[in-house]
Structures are given as C-alpha cells and as structure tokens.
Amino acid sequence: MAFALRRSSSLLLRDWEQSGSFAADLLEQTSSRLRLDPRDRAALQRLVYAVIRHQRLLDHLISTLVRDRPDALTRRLLRMGLVELLLLDGAPHAVVSETVALAGRAKGLVNAVLRRAIREADPIRSTWPELPADVRWSVPAFLWKRWIAQFGPDDSSKLAQWNLQPAPVYLRLHLPAGVTPDFGSAQVCPVPGFPSYVRAEGPIPRQWLEEGWAYAQDPSTQGAVNHLSVFPEATVLDACAAPGGKTLAIVQSAPDARILATDQSADRVVQLRENLRRLRCDSVVKIAQQDWLETLSPSLESARFDRILLDVPCSNTGVIRRRIDVPWRLKPEDFGKLKVTQLSLLERLAGHLAPNGLLVYSTCSLDREENEEVVEAFLGRHPDFRLVSQSSVKPWIDGFDGAFSAALEKRSR
Template sequence: MSATPPPARALALQVLLDWERGETYAQDLIERHAARHQLAHRDAALLQTLVFGVLRNISLLDTWLDELCSNKRLETKVHWLLRLGVAQLLVLEMPPHAAVNETVSLADGKARGLVNAVLRRAERERSELLAFAEKLPPQDRFSHPDWLIERWSKQYSEQEALKLCEWNQDPASTYIRINRLHPEPLNEAATAELAKTSNPEFFRVDTPPRDWLAAGQCYVQDPSTAVACELLAPEPGDVVLDACAAPGGKAAYLAQMMRNKGRIIATDAMPRRVKRMEENFGRLHVTIAETPAVDWTKATAAVFGGLQFDRILIDAPCSNTGVMRRRVDVRWRLQPWFFKEMTQTQSTILDAVAPLLKPGGSLVYSTCSLDHEENEEVVQAFLQRHRGMRLKETRSTLPWRDQVDGAFAALITKSAR
C-alpha cells in the first residue's frame, strides 16, 4: 500500500524553500514534487496555485508582513510559512479556516504561536490590508524589481510598463492548438463550445481535455507561438531547420503547415529535451522531423555536411520577459547584466546557423522576450554582420495589448545570388 502524499501546503513550503536555494525554476520543482508523490491532478493544481500565488507577490506579502509582524528577523522557514499563509488569505482568497490551521500545523514548536497570531490578524484586517496595497508603489504592489519596471518604462512607456506588471499578476490562461495531423482530427462540432481566439487553430480552455491531449488531438500552446511559424510560412516539400526546437510545439505546427510533406530537422542542445520533443512528435503524428542534439553556441554549419535549408526558425533562448505570467519566478532571477549576456548567446546562434540558409531562403529569428535589446537590436547587429541578408518584416505580440503571451519575430531573407 502506497504512502499518503503530503498535503499540498506542506509540499508548497518545500518547493519554496528549494526554490530559494536556487535549485531550479519553480515550475520544474512543482512537477518534480508532484511526480515524486504521485499527486492527483487536483492536488497538483493546488500545489501550483499556492507556489505561484506566493512567488507572484513576494514584495507585496513582505510589505504586509511588515505591518502584521513586529519580529523583523524571521527564520527562513517561518518567513516562507507566513508568506504562504498571507497569500492564501489575501491573494488567493482561500477559506480562512483551512488557510490558517493547515499553515500553522507546518510550523515548528514556538513558531506556531507566531504564525497563528500573524495569520489571525491578517484575517481580521483583510479589508484594511487590501486597501493599503492599492496605495503602494508599483514595485511593491505588483511585486516586480524596480529596475525592471524602469527598463520597461524606457522601452515602452510608464503606463504600458504598469499594464504589463498588472498582467503578470494574474494566472495565465490555457490554450490548446488543434492538431490537424491526427488521423481523426477534432471537428467543428467537438470544439463548438470552446472559447475562440483570433487564430482559428487555437482555443482557450479552463482545463485541457485529457483524452484529447493523450491521443495527440491537441497540444497545449499559446497563440503567440504561431507568430514565428506563420511568418516563416513553410510549404509542403520544404527542407526546414528549427534550431532551438524543444519541446517541439512550433516544429509540430510547422509540420502541420507543411502537411507532413518535406523535411524538418529539429535540434536542441540538451538530450533530455530532445527526448521529450521526440515523445511529443510521436503523439502528434509528426512524421517528417529528425531530432539531433546540437548546441549552436558550439556547433557550426558543417554539422550537416553540405545540407542547406529553404527555411530556418531560430526561436532563441531569451529572458522570457514575455511569458512572466507563466514563469512567475523569472522576475526574481533576472539581473540587469543578463540581457547583454543573452544577446551574445543569441548572436552566436544566429551566426552559426545563418550559413545553412539557401540563397533566396527565409530565416525567422524569434523570442518570447519583450526587450528591444534582445529583439530589434540583435537583428540589426546581425544584418550589419551579414550583408547578404535583408529584413523583410517583424511581428510581435504585447500581453497588455493582445491578451496573449509576449513574442517577437523577424523575417530575414537571403539574397538569391
């Protein structure tokens, strides 16, 4: 008989402690603990809600705790417990009885009295604390580093920067893309009750239908990911390189656009990510993809001999500033120097892959970043280094404007001579 898994709140505390030690991204920790303890779907969802609710609001929670707690030198575990408890009461609006009692039960010895007192006070003063939050400066109210808000304000505007911060504070919507490569693709009747988007291939759902996912009839994917694919516009019979492909969502959409005719080489630097991509391709009935592990920060065009490509997609590693609603801890991991380091990686990949493009071919450089330094500036610098390349078009999605994840894509063509 298997052991009963720990309660979601206990696992949430452990995830937060592991995250503070810098082990990995919060989402990876959540998935690791959920798998290790074989959590039911409902419990895994609660675990994610708790962890994300805390990480989205660290600055706000700490500002509230300054008002609620006279002890300013909290032990690490107690500090996270208080954040977890206050988040349940004031942000996630969970039933106070469960939020207080179950959180207090996780405290050790004398700390229980402190945790209980602070959470009871937070429950009593809920209205006042919420009103207090509305008057806080943006970096505290929206829990974003002030340097990042300032950066966005300079690149866009102060108003748009605040809209982005506000957007990042809400749970991300879930979207599915209908897989037309499936032998029995979902028809209009099957999707009639789903919320439509501006792209007819994508639908918003509260919970993805598990039987559709398991059968490969759909794939969880944000509509913003279509921007790069549709700008590349591959045709049946093309030879296509997706240079940073894992987990394979864009490559699978490219295969669908090509009607599984032609050839896609989908590479990634990490073998474990390649394995996951292969599993996705199998489930999604992608039959034209090859999946070698290639690190384009080290490899050169010689890796494929003399092979050249009609179209190339480089969905480059980036700061993820366009997907902070999903990757809630990115804001706390980013540092100002990171952008310069990232642009060097992006430029290295572009320079390594560009020689593989046929004369007259098309290359799309894309990111899920909102940052001009990673997007427009990287493209302009690339064009300066490669005189035979021309910028044809750029497209982007901005979360506060388009209500989807942020994305950037630039279509670059190579002269025919």
C-alpha cells in the first residue's frame, strides 16, 4: 500500500470518528475525490474496514502495549499499523515506516509499538483465545449480552466471526428480453436456490449496473417478497421502498401488479426513482413521498391494497458485515425506540390493507425485540389478523445476511 493511501486511510478514519458519517459514504467520497482506480480503492477499503471491524480488539492491544492513553491521532495510527501487522499480513517495513511518517510528535511511540508487535506477533496472537469473546470478536459489551441472551455463546461467537469477514457481492439479474450477458468475462457463479441471483467472483462489467441488467442485493431479501405472494393485477404498496431492491423483486414476481412505492425522505425518493428508472421499472411502478406516521396525502387516506410490504427501519444487526458502522452507532435504548416506531408503522399500515389481504412485516435485524415481539404485540391487539407464515435468516446457519419477515392476513368480516 502506498504512503498516500495510508494517509487517506487515516483521514477517512478521522472523519468517520468525528462526523458520524457512514464509512461507505466516506469511502465513496474519498475514492471519487482522489480518482482512485479499482485496485487502490479496494486497498483503501480493506484497511479502513478492518480497523473499524476489529476496533475493540485493537484498542485492547493498544492498552497492553502503551502505558498512557494515546491521543486520537496516535490511537488511530496504532490501530492501522496493528491491524496490518497482525491481521492483514502487511509488509512489516512499509507498515512501520509509512505509519511512523504520519505520527508527528508521536513517531517514537508508534515506531516502538509497531516494532514490538512485529517481534512478538505470535505471542500476542496466542493470547487472543483467552480474551473475553466480545473483546476477541470486537462486539460492544451491551450488544454481546443481547446476543448471548437470544442465541447463546456458541452461536453468538459464530455471528461475531461472520461479521468480521468481508461481504461477498450478490447480484439480482434483471435482463431485457434477448440480452445474454457474458458470464465468463463477468466472473460470476449461480446461487443455489436463488435462480435470479449470481455471486460475483471478480470485477463486474459496469454495463451490467449502468444498463440496469443487475442490482446488488443479498438473497436474504427475497424471503419478504416470497411471503407477499403477489398475484396478477394485485394492488401492492411497498411502504418503505428506497433504495428499491425489493420493489424490483415485486415487479419480477408479478409484472402485471399495480405497485405504489413510497418512502418518507425526499432524498431517498430521488434515489428510489433513479434506481427504478435504471432498472426499467419506473413505467410500471408509481412513486410517491410519504411518511406513514404523518398526515397522509388525500390520495392515500382511503387507499386499500391487496398486498403491503412494510420493510421497517431497524437496527440492521443482520447486516453488520456490510454496514460496518452498526455496532459502534447502536445504543442499548435504540432497540426499544425502534420497536415503538415499528409497531406504530405496522398499526398504521394495517388500516390500508384490503380484506383477505396480506401485510408482510420485514426487517434486516436479528433481534427478537424488533421481530417476533413486534408481530406478537400487533396480533395481540388485532384479533382480525392472523399470522400466515414467518421466517428468519441466520447468517451463521444460512450463509446470507440476517433477515426476518412475517406475513399477516386480514380476515374478512
């Protein structure tokens, strides 16, 4: 890795710590500003994401190697150097010399710590199995306790290790009639059980994405659409639709359905509209901005739908390896607050479901408080609804991102 990329990594991590921005957004901004080629962008992402993923373990190592608490810059550079030397197999001489060059007045300290890490790499690693599991696998203590209570220690460790791995790229194909892409040059392979998906094993031709032939999406998202069971000419509401991946899946499952896709944010509606335009779905999907917990537009006040997909805002604990910021943004009280919002949305949307219709509640969370407990609370208040089907995807078992979905049927009176 070139010195300039290490410097960019340090600056990106500084901005991540100070601004509250998402790492993926900062990576995109940095790559665009510096006009990085794919190889350099990948190198930048690899280092930055490794530091964020292993943050708690790295801070433990720093506490054992440094007597006094380092300042923010020094801590950041030590995290970078240690993760390269102990977890990414970086070239020792380059790691030390280029990291030290960024350290300013702390050059001596950074040099000493990193050289010690080189000398004692094997003894340092040998202590890791004895560490508390939440430190070893870099999980915030409060989140680890929730996982232990819900999944037990073995499955919690499997989940934590899953989250530390780089996420593969899956693509949902959406090919125009008569188009047969060159799968060989694209380096993709089929995904068993998911005929619309391929897994990328190398660079994807830009044409695939620019022409709307494919959409990056994990196969776990298909479960919610399967539960929806859309029939021809059904009226369908995708209530929290942006960025549009599940809307695309609905279109593919029932091209003749009458679909309305909404989202509460103007920016997200712009993103939704652009994605559906690129995917050639904008002519068959109506798009509107609507916060379903606020005053409804006149056209929606009395609207009823045969099918409603409610993919609610959630903790994202099922997709941590893709959204690496999640563990460091969540707070213990967030789960209760999210449950209130989720149940409120479910209550509101239930009033827009036609008799005998299906409402599918879905999240990308693994947490029972956001999933089963929300569904149970809703059914307890609404005897006119019944649970038709329910499923969850556990990453350490199923091999895909975590997800939950439940289909609720409104009985006719």
